[in-house]
Amino acid sequence: MWAGTKVVVLLVITVTCLALPGWGAVAALTVVLVASAAAARIPPSVVPVPPLWFWLLLAVGAAVSLLGAGLGLYVQALAISFGVLGLGLMLGWTTPVDEIPPALAVIGRPLSRLGLPVDTWAAAVGISLRTLPLLLDEIRIIAAVQRVRRPPSDRGIRAARRALRDWADLGVTLLAVSVRRAAEIGTATAARGGRPVLARVPVRLGAPDAAALTAVILVCGLAALLP
Amino acid sequence: MSAPRTPFVAWRVAPAELSSAEFGAAGLLGGLAAATVAVGKVLPHVGVLELLATIPFAVLAVQHRARAVVTGAIAGATVALLLVGLGGLLTVCGCALIGGAVGWVKARRRGGWTVLGCALVLGPLVGIAADAVLVLFAPLRELALGSVTHLAAGVTVALHGIPVLSPAAEYLRGVIDLLVGTWWVWVPVAATIAAVGGMLVTWRLLIAAVARLAPDRADGIGGRTREAEWPPPAPLPVSLNAIEVHYPSASAPALAIERLDISPGSFVVVTGANGSGKSTLLHALAGAPVTRGRVERPGPIGLGRVGGTALVLQRPETQVLGMTVTEDLAWGLPDGHPLDVPAALAEVGLSGLEHRSTSALSGGQLQRLAIAAAIVRRPALLLSDESTAMVDSAGRDGIIGLLAGLPRRHGITVVHVTHFEAEARQADRHIVLAAGRVVRDAPPAAPDRPTRPVERGPAPQPDSPAVLEARDLSYTYAPGTPWAHRALRNVSMEVAAGEGVRVEGGNGSGKSTLAWLLAGLLVPSSGTCTLDGRPVDQQVGAVSIAFQHSRLQVQRPTVDAEIASAAARGFASEAERVEFAQRALALVDLDPALARRPVDALSGGQLKRVALAGILVRRPRALILDEPFAGLDPASRDALVETLLRIREAQAMAIVLITHDVVGADRLCPRVISLRQGILR
Numbered sequence: 001m002w003a004g005t006k007v008v009v010l011l012v013i014t015v016t017c018l019a020l021p022g023w024g025a026v027a028a029l030t031v032v033l034v035a036s037a038a039a040a041r042i043p044p045s046v047v048p049v050p051p052l053w054f055w056l057l058l059a060v061g062a063a064v065s066l067l068g069a070g071l072g073l074y075v076q077a078l079a080i081s082f083g084v085l086g087l088g089l090m091l092g093w094t095t096p097v098d099e100i101p102p103a104l105a106v107i108g109r110p111l112s113r114l115g116l117p118v119d120t121w122a123a124a125v126g127i128s129l130r131t132l133p134l135l136l137d138e139i140r141i142i143a144a145v146q147r148v149r150r151p152p153s154d155r156g157i158r159a160a161r162r163a164l165r166d167w168a169d170l171g172v173t174l175l176a177v178s179v180r181r182a183a184e185i186g187t188a189t190a191a192r193g194g195r196p197v198l199a200r201v202p203v204r205l206g207a208p209d210a211a212a213l214t215a216v217i218l219v220c221g222l223a224a225l226l227p
Numbered sequence: 228m229s230a231p232r233t234p235f236v237a238w239r240v241a242p243a244e245l246s247s248a249e250f251g252a253a254g255l256l257g258g259l260a261a262a263t264v265a266v267g268k269v270l271p272h273v274g275v276l277e278l279l280a281t282i283p284f285a286v287l288a289v290q291h292r293a294r295a296v297v298t299g300a301i302a303g304a305t306v307a308l309l310l311v312g313l314g315g316l317l318t319v320c321g322c323a324l325i326g327g328a329v330g331w332v333k334a335r336r337r338g339g340w341t342v343l344g345c346a347l348v349l350g351p352l353v354g355i356a357a358d359a360v361l362v363l364f365a366p367l368r369e370l371a372l373g374s375v376t377h378l379a380a381g382v383t384v385a386l387h388g389i390p391v392l393s394p395a396a397e398y399l400r401g402v403i404d405l406l407v408g409t410w411w412v413w414v415p416v417a418a419t420i421a422a423v424g425g426m427l428v429t430w431r432l433l434i435a436a437v438a439r440l441a442p443d444r445a446d447g448i449g450g451r452t453r454e455a456e457w458p459p460p461a462p463l464p465v466s467l468n469a470i471e472v473h474y475p476s477a478s479a480p481a482l483a484i485e486r487l488d489i490s491p492g493s494f495v496v497v498t499g500a501n502g503s504g505k506s507t508l509l510h511a512l513a514g515a516p517v518t519r520g521r522v523e524r525p526g527p528i529g530l531g532r533v534g535g536t537a538l539v540l541q542r543p544e545t546q547v548l549g550m551t552v553t554e555d556l557a558w559g560l561p562d563g564h565p566l567d568v569p570a571a572l573a574e575v576g577l578s579g580l581e582h583r584s585t586s587a588l589s590g591g592q593l594q595r596l597a598i599a600a601a602i603v604r605r606p607a608l609l610l611s612d613e614s615t616a617m618v619d620s621a622g623r624d625g626i627i628g629l630l631a632g633l634p635r636r637h638g639i640t641v642v643h644v645t646h647f648e649a650e651a652r653q654a655d656r657h658i659v660l661a662a663g664r665v666v667r668d669a670p671p672a673a674p675d676r677p678t679r680p681v682e683r684g685p686a687p688q689p690d691s692p693a694v695l696e697a698r699d700l701s702y703t704y705a706p707g708t709p710w711a712h713r714a715l716r717n718v719s720m721e722v723a724a725g726e727g728v729r730v731e732g733g734n735g736s737g738k739s740t741l742a743w744l745l746a747g748l749l750v751p752s753s754g755t756c757t758l759d760g761r762p763v764d765q766q767v768g769a770v771s772i773a774f775q776h777s778r779l780q781v782q783r784p785t786v787d788a789e790i791a792s793a794a795a796r797g798f799a800s801e802a803e804r805v806e807f808a809q810r811a812l813a814l815v816d817l818d819p820a821l822a823r824r825p826v827d828a829l830s831g832g833q834l835k836r837v838a839l840a841g842i843l844v845r846r847p848r849a850l851i852l853d854e855p856f857a858g859l860d861p862a863s864r865d866a867l868v869e870t871l872l873r874i875r876e877a878q879a880m881a882i883v884l885i886t887h888d889v890v891g892a893d894r895l896c897p898r899v900i901s902l903r904q905g906i907l908r
Contacts, residue, residue, distance in 0.1 A: 021366055064382055064385065065378055068377035073373045074378075077371070087312060121305075124253050124298050125254075131254070131255055132261075134544060141780075144743070147748065147768070148767060169783065175436055175440065177776075178259050178283070179255075180778070182252040182254070183248065183252075186250065188251075188538075188546040190531065191546070193531030194246070194530065
C-alpha cells in the first residue's frame with residue numbers, strides 16, 4: 001500500500017473522530033485498528049503495558065465519573081484518545097519510514113500551486129525522520145552516562161534535585177549536539193547544490209489502496225450515523 | 228542569445244528560499260521538538276516535558292529567519308503527527324508559536340517585557356481561534372465539556388459523603404458549572420495564561436541554553452544566497468594569493484599562505500596535525516570567505532552543481548541525506564540529470580545495496596556512498612575533508628584507492644585533507660601544513676621508514692583472578708515482538724586486574740551491546756555478567772564506560788563542573804572543586820589550567836581526555852572504552868595510549884577496548900576477541 005494512502009486514512013479518521021465523537025467513532029476506530037493489525041500481522045504483544053499507577057489513575061477517573069453519572073462519556077473520551085494514538089503507532093509499525101517524505105510531497109502538491117515550498121518542507125520532514133534514530137541513540141547514551149555517574153546513596157530531596165539537574169543537562173546536551181549536527185547537515189546540503197529537493201518517486205496505487213479508502217469511507221459513515 | 232549574467236546577481240535578489248544552514252537547522256530542531264512532544268505524550272508522568280519543545284524553536288528563531296521556524300514547525304508537526312497523532316501536531320504548533328516568538332524577541336535584543344507583550348497579543352488570538360474550532364466541532368465540545376461536568380459532579384457527590392466538606396462541594400460545583408457555561412470566555416483566558424507562562428519560562432530557559440551553546444561555528448560554506456544558474460561553474464584552476472584566515476577568538480591566523488595553485492587533473496593530499504589549518508584551507512577552496520588576500524578561479528565554484536565542486540565531509544552519518552541508498556544518490560540532483568544507480572554504486576563497491584536503508588550502512592559504506600553522490604555530479608573538483616578519520620583502517624585504504632583513481636577515470640581533481648601521512652603515498656602532490664603555513668609541497672616521498680614493529684605490552688598474568696566476568700551472556704532487543712533481534716548469544720569472557728582485552732567486530736556484531744551489558748546498563752536476557760562476583764546491573768557505576776561521542780559524555784558547562792559531576796562528588800567551595808579537577812586533569816596529562824575552561828572551547832582530543840579524567844579519578848576496577856581513538860590524529864592517539872597504559876599499571880584496572888581499528892591498540896590490549904553476529908569467534 002502507498003504510504004500516502006495511509007497518511008490520508010490517518011487524517012480522515014482523526015478528523016472524523018474529532019468532528020463526530022461518539023460510540024460510532026469508537027467502533028470505527030476499533031474496526032480500523034483491528035483490521036489493519038490483522039492485515040499487517042501485528043501481534044498484540046507489541047503494545048507496551050503501562051505501569052500500575054496508570055491503571056489506578058484510570059480507575060479513580062472512572063469511579064469519580066460513575067459517581068457523577070457520566071461513565072459513558074468518560075469511556076468514550078478515553079477510547080477515542082487512545083484509539084487515535086494507536087492509529088499513529090500503527091502507521092509507524094507498518095510503513096518503512098523512507099516512503100513517507102516522498103508521499104507527503106505528492107499529497108502537498110496542490111499547495112505548491114499556491115507558491116508554498118512544499119518540496120522543501122517534505123525534504124525537511126525527511127531530514128527529521130532520518131535523524132530521529134540518531135537522536136534516540138543520543139538520548140540513550142546521555143541517560144546511560146547519567147546512570148553510571150549517579151551515586152547510589154542519593155535519597156529524597158537530594159535525589160530529586162539531582163534528577164532535575166540531570167533532565168536539564170540532558171536537554172542542553174541534546175540541544176548543543178543538535179545545533180552542531182544541524183550545521184553539518186547544512187554543509188552537506190550545500191555540498192549537494194543547496195537546494196533541498198527530494199527524488200520523485202512514482203506513485204503506484206493498487207487494489208489495497210482502493211480497498212482501504214472504501215473501507216474508511218464506510219467506517220466514517222458508520223461513525224456519522226451512530227452518535 | 229541572451230547575455231550571460233554575472234555571478235553576483237543572486238545576492239541582490241531577496242533570498243526567498245531557505246539557505247542550506249537554515250534547512251539543516253529546521254530539519255534537526257523540528258525533529259528534536261517532535262521527539263520531545265512524543266516522549267511527553269507516551270510517558271504521561273513526564274508530560275511537562277512537552278512544554279520544553281518550545282526551546283528548539285526559540286533557538287531556531289534566534290539563529291535563523293522566520294521562514295526557517297515555519298519549515299521547522301512543519302517538519303516537527305508532521306513527525307509528531309506520525310508518532311503520536313493529531314494531539315502531537317497541535318502541541319508542536321503551539322510550541323513553535325511560543326518558541327518562535329520568544330526567539331524573535333531575543334534575536335532583536337529586547338527584554339522580558341517585550342516577551343510579556345507578545346504573550347498578551349498571541350494568547351487571546353490563539354484562544355479565539357480555539358473558540359472558533361469548538362464552535363465548528365460542536366459534538367467534540369459537548370464531549371469535552373460533558374466529561375468535565377460529570378467529573379465535577381462525581382467529586383461533589385464524593386465530597387458530600389464527608390459532612391464537613393459539603394458546603395465546599397456545593398461551592399466547587401457552582402464554580403465549575405459557571406466555567407462550563409461560559410466556556411467561550413475561559414478558553415481565551417486560559418490560552419493567554421498559558422502563553423504568558425509558557426513564554427516567560429521559555430525566555431528564562433532560552434537565556435540559559437544560549438549561554439551554553441557554542442557560538443555559531445558556521446564554516447562559511449554555501450551561504451544564504453545561491454549562485455545564479457549562469458554562467459556554468461569553473462572552479463579550476465584555482466590560485467590562492469597571499470591569503471590569511473583569522474578566527475575571532477585566536478590571535479594568530481589559522482591559515483597564512485603566500486601562493487598556492489591547484490591545477491586540473493591531480494590527486495592532492497594535504498596533511499598536518501589537529502589545528503594546523505588544513506580544514507581551513509579546504510574551506511577556502513570550497514568558497515568560504517578569507518580574511519585577507521584573493522582566491523582566483525575562472526568561474527563560479529558551483530558547489531554541488533554538475534561540473535562544479537563536490538564535498539565529502541568527515542562525519543559519515545551527517546552527510547548522507549536520503550533514507551535509502553538510491554534516494555541519497557538522487558538527493559538534490561537537477562531534474563533530468565542522468566543517473567545510473569547500479570553503475571554509480573558498482574564504482575564505489577556498493578553493488579546490490581540500491582534499496583538498503585542508509586541507517587543500516589557502516590561508516591565506511593556511508594563514506595563510499597557520499598563519494599558516489601559526489602561522482603554522479605561529474606564535478607571538476609572534489610574536496611575531501613578528513614573523510615577517512617572516522618573509518619577503520621581497512622575502510623580507509625578502500626576510500627583512498629577510490630579517491631586516487633578519480634583523476635584518471637573521470638578527470639576529477641581531488642584535494643584530500645587527512646591527518647594520516649600514509650594516505651599521501653598515492654598522491655601526485657603532498658602538501659604539509661604546520662601552524663597555518665605550508666611547510667612542504669612536493670610529490671610524495673617514498674616510504675623511507677618501515678612500518679613500526681608491533682611492540683607487545685607485558686604479557687597478561689594468567690594467575691591473576693578475573694575481575695570482570697561474563698558467563699553465557701545473551702541479549703535480545705524487543706523480545707516477543709516481530710522486531711525481536713538477538714544481538715548477542717552465549718558470550719563468555721573474563722578480564723583480570725591490570726589486563727587489557729580488545730573486542731573487535733564489524734557493524735552489527737553485537738560489540739556495543741556487549742559494552743552496555745558489561746557496564747550493567749542492560750540486564751542480560753540470559754547468563755550473568757559480574758564484577759568481583761556481584762552482578763554488574765545491581766551496581767551500575769562500578770564499571771566505568773567511556774562512549775565514543777565525547778560531546779554526549781561531557782554534559783556540564785565547565786571542565787571543573789564536569790569532572791566533579793563525573794566523579795559524583797560535591798564540594799564545599801569552588802576552589803576545592805577546581806583543585807580536585809586540576810588533580811584529575813594531571814592524571815590524563817592535560818594542562819591543569821584547563822579546569823576553568825568552558826567545555827565547548829575544547830578540541831576533540833582534549834574533550835576525550837576530560838571525559839576520561841572524570842572517570843579515572845573514581846579509580847574504577849574496570850573501564851570500558853568504546854572507540855576511544857576515532858577522529859584522533861596519530862600523535863594524539865599514541866599519547867592517549869601511553870596515558871591509558873600508565874594508569875592501567877598504576878591502578879591495576881581491567882580495560883575492555885571496543886574498536887574496529889587495529890592500529891595502535893596492541894600495546895594497550897594484547898589479547899583480542901572477535902565478535903561476529905553476536906557470537907564469539
